[in-house]
Structures are given as C-alpha cells and as structure tokens.
Amino acid sequence: MINLVEKLGAWTIACLCELGRMLNFILYASYICVRSPGHPRHILKQISFIGARSSFVVILTAGFTGMVLALQGYYTLTKFGSEGMLGVAVSLSLIRELGPVLSALMVTGRAGSAISAEIGIMRITEQIDALETMALEPFKYLVCPKLIASVLAMPLLCAIFDVIGIGGGYLIGVKLLGVNPGAYFGEMEKSVVWKDIYSGMIKSVSFGVIIAWVCCYKGYYTGHGAEGVSRATTTAVVTSSVLILVWDYFITSVLQ
Amino acid sequence: MIQLKGVKKSFGSQVVLDRVNLEIPSGQITAIIGPSGEGKSVLLKHMIGLLRPDQGEVFVDGEEISGLGRRAMNRVHEKFGMLFQNAALFDSLTVFENVAFPLQEKTRLSEGEIAQRVQDALLHVGLAGVDAKYPDQLSGGMKKRVGLARALLMDPRIILFDEPTTGLDPVICRAIHQMIKETHAKFGYTAVIVSHEIPEIFDISDRVAVLYQGRIIEAGPPQQIRSSADPMVRQFISGSLEGPIHLIR
Numbered sequence: 132m133i134n135l136v137e138k139l140g141a142w143t144i145a146c147l148c149e150l151g152r153m154l155n156f157i158l159y160a161s162y163i164c165v166r167s168p169g170h171p172r173h174i175l176k177q178i179s180f181i182g183a184r185s186s187f188v189v190i191l192t193a194g195f196t197g198m199v200l201a202l203q204g205y206y207t208l209t210k211f212g213s214e215g216m217l218g219v220a221v222s223l224s225l226i227r228e229l230g231p232v233l234s235a236l237m238v239t240g241r242a243g244s245a246i247s248a249e250i251g252i253m254r255i256t257e258q259i260d261a262l263e264t265m266a267l268e269p270f271k272y273l274v275c276p277k278l279i280a281s282v283l284a285m286p287l288l289c290a291i292f293d294v295i296g297i298g299g300g301y302l303i304g305v306k307l308l309g310v311n312p313g314a315y316f317g318e319m320e321k322s323v324v325w326k327d328i329y330s331g332m333i334k335s336v337s338f339g340v341i342i343a344w345v346c347c348y349k350g351y352y353t354g355h356g357a358e359g360v361s362r363a364t365t366t367a368v369v370t371s372s373v374l375i376l377v378w379d380y381f382i383t384s385v386l387q
Numbered sequence: 388m389i390q391l392k393g394v395k396k397s398f399g400s401q402v403v404l405d406r407v408n409l410e411i412p413s414g415q416i417t418a419i420i421g422p423s424g425e426g427k428s429v430l431l432k433h434m435i436g437l438l439r440p441d442q443g444e445v446f447v448d449g450e451e452i453s454g455l456g457r458r459a460m461n462r463v464h465e466k467f468g469m470l471f472q473n474a475a476l477f478d479s480l481t482v483f484e485n486v487a488f489p490l491q492e493k494t495r496l497s498e499g500e501i502a503q504r505v506q507d508a509l510l511h512v513g514l515a516g517v518d519a520k521y522p523d524q525l526s527g528g529m530k531k532r533v534g535l536a537r538a539l540l541m542d543p544r545i546i547l548f549d550e551p552t553t554g555l556d557p558v559i560c561r562a563i564h565q566m567i568k569e570t571h572a573k574f575g576y577t578a579v580i581v582s583h584e585i586p587e588i589f590d591i592s593d594r595v596a597v598l599y600q601g602r603i604i605e606a607g608p609p610q611q612i613r614s615s616a617d618p619m620v621r622q623f624i625s626g627s628l629e630g631p632i633h634l635i636r
Contacts, residue, residue, distance in 0.1 A: 256475060257473065258476075258478070261471060264467055264468070265488075265489045265493075268457075
C-alpha cells in the first residue's frame with residue numbers, strides 16, 4: 132500500500148514538474164518572440180511549411196467533412212421537414228467547431244510531428260548546444276519562427292477549411308440531394324453571425340499556439356538517440372491532439 | 388582561467404564526476420585524457436555551462452558560472468568557441484552558411500566582408516572549394532575542419548575541443564593537431580582538448596590532466612604525466628591490458 136502511495140506521489144510530482152517546465156518554455160518563448168522574433172525570412176519559411184504545405188490535406192479533409200455533414204444533416208433535417216436549414220447546419224458546425232479542430236488536428240499530424248523530429252535531431256546531434264556556445268539564443272531560431280508561423284497560419288487554414296467544407300456540403304446537399312440552392316445560402320447568411328466567425332478564429336489561433344508549443348517543447352527536451360526522437364515525436368502528436376480537444380471544450384464554454 | 392572546484396555530477400544513480408578539482412591556465416593548451424566513458428566530455432560541457440554541476444563550482448575568469456541565467460550565460464559564451472565531437476554542423480545549411488552563421492547573426496559586417504572572412508577561414512583549415520556542400524556530403528575529417536573554422540572565426544579567447552581527431556586517419560589526425568598548434572600560436576587562445584591520441588597529444592599540450600573514475604588523478608606538464616608512477620596513468624599511456632583499468636566492470 133505504501134509502495135502504491137509512493138509511486139502515485141512520484142508520478143504526481145513528475146507530472147507537476149513537466150507542467151512547470153512546459154509553462155516556463157512557452158513563457159520564455161513568448162518573451163523571445165516579443166524581444167527578438169527572428170529574421171522574417173525564417174518566419175516566412177515556417178509559414179510556408181506549416182501553412183501552405185498543409186493546405187492540400189486540409190482541403191481534402193474539409194471537402195469530405197462538408198460532404199458527410201450534408202449527408203447526415205439532410206437525413207436528420209428531413210425528419211422535421213427542415214431540409215432548407217441544411218446550409219445553416221453545415222456552416223455553423225464547420226465555422227464554430229469542425230473547421231478549427233479538424234484543421235488543427237491535420238496540421239498536428241503533418242507539421243507538428245516534423246517540427247518535433249527536426250528539433251529533436253538538432254538536440255541529439257548537439258546542434259542546439261552549438262548555437263548556445265556561439266552565444267546565440269536557440270529559441271530565436273528554432274521556436275519563435277514556428278510559434279509565430281503557426282499562430283498566423285492556423286486561422287488561414289481554418290478559413291480555407293470552412294469555405295471548402297461549405298462547398299462540399301453544397302455539392303451533396305444541393306446537387307445530389309436536391310436542396311434549394313437559395314435556401315442553402317440564404318439561411319446561412321441569416322444565421323451565421325460575426326461572433327461565430329471570430330470564435331472559430333480565436334480557437335484556431337489558440338490551437339496554433341498549442342501545436343507549436345507542445346511540438347517544439349517535446350523536440351527540445353527529447354530523449355537519447357533515434358528512439359528518444361521517435362518517442363518525442365509520438366508524444367508530441369498525441370499530447371497536442373488531446374490538448375486541442377480538451378482546450379476546445381473549455382474555450383467553447385467561454386465563447387458560447 | 389577556468390577553475391573547477393569540487394564539481395560533482397550524476398546521471399541517475401551513475402556518478403560521472405566525483406568532486407573534480409582542476410585549473411585551466413590562460414593562454415595554454417591543456418589536454419584532458421582518460422579511458423572512454425569516464426566523463427571527459429561531461430567535464431568539458433561544465434566548463435562552458437552546457438551542463439550544471441550537482442555540487443561544486445565552475446569559475447571562468449573568476450566568475451562563478453554554474454548559477455547564471457540564460458542572458459548572463461550568453462555573455463560568458465561570448466568568450467568561448469567549441470569544436471564538438473561530431474562537429475555539430477547545422478545539417479540544413481551549406482558549409483559556407485555554417486561558417487558564416489555566427490558572423491551574420493552577431494556582427495554588422497557586409498555580405499562581401501563575411502564572404503571574404505569565411506573563405507579565409509576555410510582556406511586556413513585547408514578546405515577551399517567545399518563551401519557549397521552540405522555537411523552530409525563531407526568526410527569526418529572535413530566536418531571537423533569546418534567546425535574548427537567556425538569555432539575560430541569569432542576570435543574566441545577560449546576554445547574547447549571535444550575529441551577533435553577521434554575516428555580519423557593518422558594523416559588527418561596529425562594535420563588537425565598541427566592546425567590547433569598553429570592557430571594557438573597565432574591567436575593565443577586558451578585551449579582545452581579532450582583526446583585519446585597518445586602520445587601525439589603530449590606534443591601539442593602545455594599541460595595534461597588525467598580523468599579516471601570521475602576524478603582528476605594527476606595533472607601537470609606532459610613530461611610529468613609521461614613519467615608518472617601512478618599505475619593507472621602508466622597503463623593508460625602504454626595501452627597495456629594489465630593494470631587497474633578493466634575493460635569490463
């Protein structure tokens with residue numbers, strides 16, 4: 132019994148230490164982002180990597196998400212004779228919830244894992260130590276460009292997701308299932324308000340912070356060798372994804 | 388001058404440095420030798436503040452560095468250059484970009500001046516014409532020489548060499564030792580070299596310290612170490628299988 136309590140205590144302390152280190156990491160990264168965010172060239176390169184190169188997977192996911200939403204929404208709404216509201220159902224689901232969350236999960240899988248692996252490899256090959264010994268701030272080169280790029284790229288990817296998703300819903304709802312196109316867009320225009328848009332954008336920005344924060348942190352403090360980098364990459368993706376979903380619940384309850 | 392006083396460092400239950408006391412005199416070449424896995428690289432990383440001791444103190448020019456914050460540590464790092472065991476070149480940058488990197492980030496020199504200084508530095512380490520190559524296109528010896536060029540470029544007062552010749556053929560090995568000797572004579576920096584190259588390392592060092600089982604068991608001029616009465620030192624220098632050093636512990 133004492134052994135069990137000891138283990139539980141040790142686990143709790145380890146978790147608290149990890150949380151403290153993560154918090155310290157993001158605070159210091161934010162400080163460096165404000166003080167010396169790095170060369171615009173490095174930030175643009177990261178925007179291209181995190182944002183532009185994720186657009187294909189985001190477009191693909193968005194198209195099919197919108198199509199499924201229309202398909203499911205149509206069969207539910209016809210039961211109440213409200214298939215004219217399909218555009219509202221699809222657009223609100225996408226703009227408020229699915230757009231930010233799914234685009235963030237896609238970016239985590241595609242770019243987050245790569246960020247973690249890149250920084251992890253630099254750690255185990257002493258490239259980060261080399262930066263430090265040159266009296267250069269590693270955060271300025273490795274963390275800040277990724278953090279800024281992620282915060283800028285996520286809302287844009289989310290906006291693309293929303294538009295493509297609504298287009299996918301239109302394709303199925305209007306072209307396949309015969310919903311009136313005027314009703315599809317007309318009801319959408321009446322029901323979607325500015326608050327829906329900006330709450331989705333706020334979510335995207337916060338998910339951008341989570342992705343860059345967790346993935347950079349896991350890479351920066353990676354374990355030893357190839358196995359350590361592989362574990363850091365896996366943990367980064369899993370932790371980011373879980374944090375995105377957990378944070379989504381809290382931020383949704385605040386933004387309601 | 389670098390001073391280590393009672394430095395202790397453990398990783399988990401393994402004690403790597405056990406109350407190490409060592410002085411590195413300014414302007415001289417000090418070699419740290421000892422069996423593999425005894426913590427020589429760990430000791431070097433304490434001198435530059437990449438690792439912090441569990442106990443004890445590290446002084447650089449009289450300033451205790453083990454408790455310094457990031458910004459203060461950056462100021463200390465301005466004095467240092469370091470050649471890492473695997474050169475630690477930035478693998479996504481070319482040779483030219485690697486060597487130019489500290490100049491681009493820390494000075495206001497023009498592109499032309501930077502290019503000139505990089506070419507001079509590469510020429511100095513016998514590597515003209517490789518500036519467009521990436522580190523993975525270079526041999527081990529070439530990587531180390533690029534690392535040396537990068538370390539020398541900012542004219543540091545102290546340079547730490549972590550096994551600069553390990554894994555290289557005897558000719559390249561001698562060339563790198565010669566390069567260290569020449570650049571030291573020219574620039575007068577303080578050098579600390581972790582090495583296994585015996586007896587060659589005695590020829591370029593002013594002082595030698597022997598690390599064994601986490602402690603400095605002997606330190607002094609090369610002649611003193613060569614004629615040491617300590618059985619461990621004698622075995623290590625002669626490379627004999629008989630003696631206190633056991634391969635399997």
